[in-house]
Amino acid sequence: VRCQLSSPQRALQASAVLRRVSDEQKEPLASSSQQQFDSHPSNHQPEQEPQGPRPSYTGQGGQESEDYESEEQLQHRILTAALEFVPEHGWTAEAIAEGAKTLGLSVAAAGMFHSDGSELILHFVSQCNTKLSELLEQEQKLVQLGEAEKKPTDQFLRDAVEARLRMLIPYIEKWPQALSILLLPHNIPSSLNLLTSMIDDIWHYAGDQSTDFNWYTRRAVLTGIYNTTELVMMQDSSPDFEETWRFLENRVADAMNMGNTANQVQSTGEAVVQGLMGAAVTVSNAETSRAVR
Amino acid sequence: AAAGLCPCRALLSRRGGALRALCGSVRGLAAGPETHFGFQTVTEAERREKIYQVFESVAKKYDVMNDSMTLGIHRVWKDILIHKMNPFPGTLLLDVAGGTGDIAFRFINYVRSVRERQLQRKLRHRQNLSWQEISESYQEDKSKSLGDSQVVVCDINKEMLKVGKQKAQHLGYSEGLSWVLGNAEELPFDDDKFDVYTIAFGIRNVTRIDLALQEAYRVLKPGGRFLCLEFSHVSNPLLSRLYDLYSFQVIPVLGEVIAGDWKSYQYLVESIRRFPPQEELKAMIEDAGFFKVDYQNLNSGIVAIHSGFKL
Numbered sequence: 001v002r003c004q005l006s007s008p009q010r011a012l013q014a015s016a017v018l019r020r021v022s023d024e025q026k027e028p029l030a031s032s033s034q035q036q037f038d039s040h041p042s043n044h045q046p047e048q049e050p051q052g053p054r055p056s057y058t059g060q061g062g063q064e065s066e067d068y069e070s071e072e073q074l075q076h077r078i079l080t081a082a083l084e085f086v087p088e089h090g091w092t093a094e095a096i097a098e099g100a101k102t103l104g105l106s107v108a109a110a111g112m113f114h115s116d117g118s119e120l121i122l123h124f125v126s127q128c129n130t131k132l133s134e135l136l137e138q139e140q141k142l143v144q145l146g147e148a149e150k151k152p153t154d155q156f157l158r159d160a161v162e163a164r165l166r167m168l169i170p171y172i173e174k175w176p177q178a179l180s181i182l183l184l185p186h187n188i189p190s191s192l193n194l195l196t197s198m199i200d201d202i203w204h205y206a207g208d209q210s211t212d213f214n215w216y217t218r219r220a221v222l223t224g225i226y227n228t229t230e231l232v233m234m235q236d237s238s239p240d241f242e243e244t245w246r247f248l249e250n251r252v253a254d255a256m257n258m259g260n261t262a263n264q265v266q267s268t269g270e271a272v273v274q275g276l277m278g279a280a281v282t283v284s285n286a287e288t289s290r291a292v293r
Numbered sequence: 294a295a296a297g298l299c300p301c302r303a304l305l306s307r308r309g310g311a312l313r314a315l316c317g318s319v320r321g322l323a324a325g326p327e328t329h330f331g332f333q334t335v336t337e338a339e340r341r342e343k344i345y346q347v348f349e350s351v352a353k354k355y356d357v358m359n360d361s362m363t364l365g366i367h368r369v370w371k372d373i374l375i376h377k378m379n380p381f382p383g384t385l386l387l388d389v390a391g392g393t394g395d396i397a398f399r400f401i402n403y404v405r406s407v408r409e410r411q412l413q414r415k416l417r418h419r420q421n422l423s424w425q426e427i428s429e430s431y432q433e434d435k436s437k438s439l440g441d442s443q444v445v446v447c448d449i450n451k452e453m454l455k456v457g458k459q460k461a462q463h464l465g466y467s468e469g470l471s472w473v474l475g476n477a478e479e480l481p482f483d484d485d486k487f488d489v490y491t492i493a494f495g496i497r498n499v500t501r502i503d504l505a506l507q508e509a510y511r512v513l514k515p516g517g518r519f520l521c522l523e524f525s526h527v528s529n530p531l532l533s534r535l536y537d538l539y540s541f542q543v544i545p546v547l548g549e550v551i552a553g554d555w556k557s558y559q560y561l562v563e564s565i566r567r568f569p570p571q572e573e574l575k576a577m578i579e580d581a582g583f584f585k586v587d588y589q590n591l592n593s594g595i596v597a598i599h600s601g602f603k604l
Binding site for chain 2: 071074093097103104105108109111115
């Protein structure tokens with residue numbers, strides 16, 4: 001992105017829409033919409049500056065041109081506004097156009113985004129992941145302060161996945177459409193990135209400190225659990241998605257058992273090998289002793 | 294038109310340009326800043342007059358010539374422009390240098406089909422409404438087949454507008470269309486009025502491109518989009534040579550045969566060569582205040598669509 005905002009020529013021309021950053025901080029939803037896709041979720045938002053007086057758009061000189069929001073921030077604002085139109089229009093450019101309208105922009109502003117609505121979905125997923133991180137962060141704080149008990153791993157994973165999936169409930173009707181769009185080749189890198197960082201986050205807060213191959217197996221397992229539960233949720237019609245949470249419980253339990261089974265398999269394997277070695281030694285001893293005799 | 298042009302245009306290739314420039318500048322020393330008309334050098338006032346005369350004489354055969362010069366591909370280019378715009382019902386479009394109305398008609402068709410799809414979707418949701426509600430909604434939908442979308446075609450040349458109006462009548466376009474005589478450098482519209490501003494194969498003929506871009510910025514609503522479809526520079530050397538050959542050898546001949554006007558089409562081809570390339574035009578658009586300026590090459594640079602937003 002070219003840093004056009006610092007050029008003096010731009011500062012003189014009052015931007016019609018890009019607002020001063022101080023303006024944005026007055027809105028409560030600004031914090032999540034400022035998050036970039038690939039920033040590490042556990043970074044805190046910088047402390048908000050004290051709010052200044054409402055600026056006038058008369059383009060006075062080069063005054064504080066660095067404070068204007070960037071195009072990306074405006075795009076995030078549009079996408080956030082567009083989310084409320086998704087249940088009606090689906091994840092489409094139409095929803096984005098309606099969102100732009102509510103911000104006082106022309107519907108043509110939807111042309112800034114892809115016509116298949118990918119950016120809207122990615123923005124939403126990124127927002128959900130951020131919310132999840134904040135939630136887990138808060139819980140961790142409570143545990144550290146001694147106000148809450150540390151949950152066992154399976155309970156923790158269950159709650160984290162459930163909390164994350166519950167964020168889909170307002171959009172559940174159109175979510176299958178979103179999933180299919182996320183699987184389009186040009187979206188796969190970003191959607192995969194978001195998914196893996198979310199899973200990583202959950203394990204991080206679950207207290208995973210492994211540095212060996214376990215790191216990979218844990219994440220792969222949890223990704224599998226998350227994806228399958230999401231698919232089950234699409235088809236679930238039970239009240240408050242009870243079936244889904246039960247499915248989730250079973251899968252997490254399976255995963256826990258799998259860990260034990262793996263150990264058991266390993267020790268069984270060792271025992272079997274030892275047995276075979278012993279048998280081989282015995283047979284060879286018998287041979288030699290017979291030969292000697 | 295004959296009176297204005299230097300007789301030394303008999304040389305077909307660009308190598309004759311210097312001679313022509315000499316003839317042109319001798320005449321043009323009197324008035325105004327210098328600019329170019331094809332490969333000639335003229336004053337700004339003269340250029341405006343000449344271009345007016347060019348389009349006055351080609352107006353009736355404009356569409357026919359477009360088809361024969363580009364072998365019909367210009368239709369595809371214009372379709373791509375409208376697809377890129379992806380207008381929703383309710384959009385207000387200003388088509389500058391819109392002359393014979395190609396962009397305007399395509400816009401109307403597109404918006405109509407989007408509106409139909411919208412109505413069909415609404416119908417599907419109507420399965421469980423009462424009869425009263427259904428009949429009410431039918432009544433309100435019938436009056437809005439375009440969904441309040443409108444296109445204003447603005448052109449500086451009366452002849453081109455005349456041809457455009459005739460075409461509209463002939464093809465049956467009546468709703469949502471208006472024709473305005475105006476200069477792209479000084480549009481007769483208020484600020485912050487339009488959702489989209491397009492200029493297809495017209496900005497090349499504007500004498501002060503920067504003024505036209507500033508006017509575009511002025512009349513667009515916040516969030517509005519600027520779209521420019523124009524001939525541009527081909528970077529591929531082989532294609533560039535073939536293109537030059539075709540442009541300078543075939544097109545003026547076609548002009549003479551079909552429209553009886555060699556000189557206008559010579560001007561056309563020369564003006565394409567004089568027009569700034571993609572990156573330069575992008576910089577000019579950014580200077581006018583547009584954000585997210587980008588361009589898309591069609592046919593590897595023969596034509597380019599530039600897009601910018603008023604943010």
